[in-house]
Amino acid sequence: DAKTTQPTSMDCAEGRAANLPCNHSTISGNEYVYWYRQIHSQGPQYIIHGLKNNETNEMASLIITEDRKSSTLILPHATLRDTAVYYCIVRVAGIYNQGGKLIFGQGTELSVKP
């Protein structure tokens, strides 16, 4: 079972920041928070991941609370092409053990509107 809880859907105005929350209250000390997104009829796309520090890359920022029980993915200037389902997943690093596999929940369907 997925270890995360996300809102089913969210809307965001084009050009504004999209803030997508995720709860992972049972996260273990060695588990990372990963974010992916899936545009309709395509394979998921890796966005960002982090352990406890905030992370930023060219796509997004990841803010993880100090207790690590929740996080927020921030798309700073959402565009229409960011419309997708966003998945928050917790997993241990290292795919060579069973904990490293990705278990997808239902994700958040983000709609960016003009």
Added chain:
Amino acid sequence: GAVVSQHPSRVICKSGTSVKIECRSLDFQATTMFWYRQFPKQSLMLMATSNEGSKATYEQGVEKDKFLINHASLTLSTLTVTSAHPEDSSFYICSAGEEAFFGQGTRLTVV
């Protein structure tokens, strides 16, 4: 980022036939790959873990004799849907690499 390629992107087959889907890591070696299935309006469901040079590990409820996985090289894993039926129609996706880079998916339709 790393590239994972799937082939074919779409396939239509007759009921009772077998279909092979390929997953390739194009610019890195992958001793482990993962296969997922996704039905319309649903999330991805992990089917199995493909291990280079050894048997695949299947998730509970996935029939290993129906979904044959072969990982014969460090850049290629194949999923064969044997004796396909209409209920096997789905979107099949593979992933590889530490950050789990995904292929573009294969839309299988069994008629």
